[in-house]
Amino acid sequence: MEEAIVIKDKKKSRDNIDYLNNVIEAVSSLDFFSMKEAIRQAMDAKVPIIEIVKKGILEGLDESGDMGLILAAEALEGEVLCIDEENRVDLAESRNYNGKVVVGTIEGDIHNLGKSILIALMKSYGMEFIDLGTDVSPEKFKEVAQQPDVKVVGISFLLSSAEPAIKRAMNLLKDGELASKIKVILGGASVSPEIAEETNADAYATDALQGVDIIDNWLRD
Ligand code: B12
Incomplete structure (x- = not known):
C-alpha cells in the first residue's frame, strides 16, 4: 500500500521511458500484480498502448519466457477492458472508422492471449x-x-x-457477396504466407501490431 503511494508521488516527474521500464521489470519479475500495476500506471500517464505492448511487454518477455507471456497478456487484457474514450491516446486525432471488426480463435483452438493483445490495440485505436x-x-x-x-x-x-x-472458414467467408463485403486477416503463430495465399486471405500477421495497422487502413477505405 505504502509503495503504491510512493510510486504515485513520483509519477509526474517521469516520462514514458520510466513507465515502460517499469512494465519491462514487472513482466520480467513474473509478478502478475506488479504487471497490472505497471500497465495501469503507464496507461494513466497516457503512454500509448502500442508502446506499452511493443516497448514494455514484448521486451520484458525476452527474459521471462512463456509464463511471463501468459501473465502479461492476461494483465494487459484486464487493464485494457477499463479503457474509455478519454484514454484512447494512440492516435493524435480520433479516426472515423466505417465498420466493425469480428475477431475469434478458430474452431478446435482455445488460445486467446494473442487475440486479447489485438483487441487491446483495437480498443485503444477506438x-x-x-x-x-x-x-x-x-x-x-x-x-x-x-x-x-x-x-x-x-x-x-x-x-x-x-x-x-481455417480452410473451411475461409471457403465460407470468401464465397458469394460476402467476399466483397468483408476483408479477412489471419493471425497467430500457425499462420504462414502459404496458408494466407492458399485460402485467399486478404492479409496475415504474426504480430498484433502489424495486424492493427492493416485493419486501421481497411476501416478508413
Ligand atoms: C499459452 C499457451 C497455451 C495455454 C493457452 C492459454 C490461453 N488462455 O490462451 C494453454 C495451456 C491452455 C495451451 C493449451 C494447448 N496448447 Co498451447 N501454447 C501456449 C504458448 C506457451 C503461448 C501462446 C500464447 O499465448 N502466446 C502469446 C501471444 C501474445 O502470442 P500469439 O498467440 O502468437 O499472438 C501474437 C500474434 O500471433 C498475433 N495474433 C494472434 N492472434 C491474432 C489474430 C489476428 C487477426 C491478428 C492480426 C494477429 C494475431 O498477435 C499476438 C501479439 O503479437 C504456445 C507456445 C509459444 N511460445 O507460442 C503454446 C502452443 C501454441 N500450444 C501448443 C499446443 C500443442 C497446445 C495443446 C494442444 C497442448 C495439449 N497437449 O493439451 C493445448 C491446445 C488446447 C486447444 N485446444 O487449443 C503448441 C502448438 C503447436 C502447433 N503448431 O500446433 C504450442 C506452439 C507449444 C509447442 N511449442 O508445442 N497452450
Missing part, C-alpha cells in the same frame, strides 16, 4: 469490434460477418491441427 471468443466454428464466423456493419474478420490460429477449420 475501433468497434465483436469478440466471438475461442473455438469458433466457421459457420459462426460467417453468420456474424453477414451483419451489415461488419467490414473485417480477424481469425486467430495457433494450433496447426486447426488448419482444416
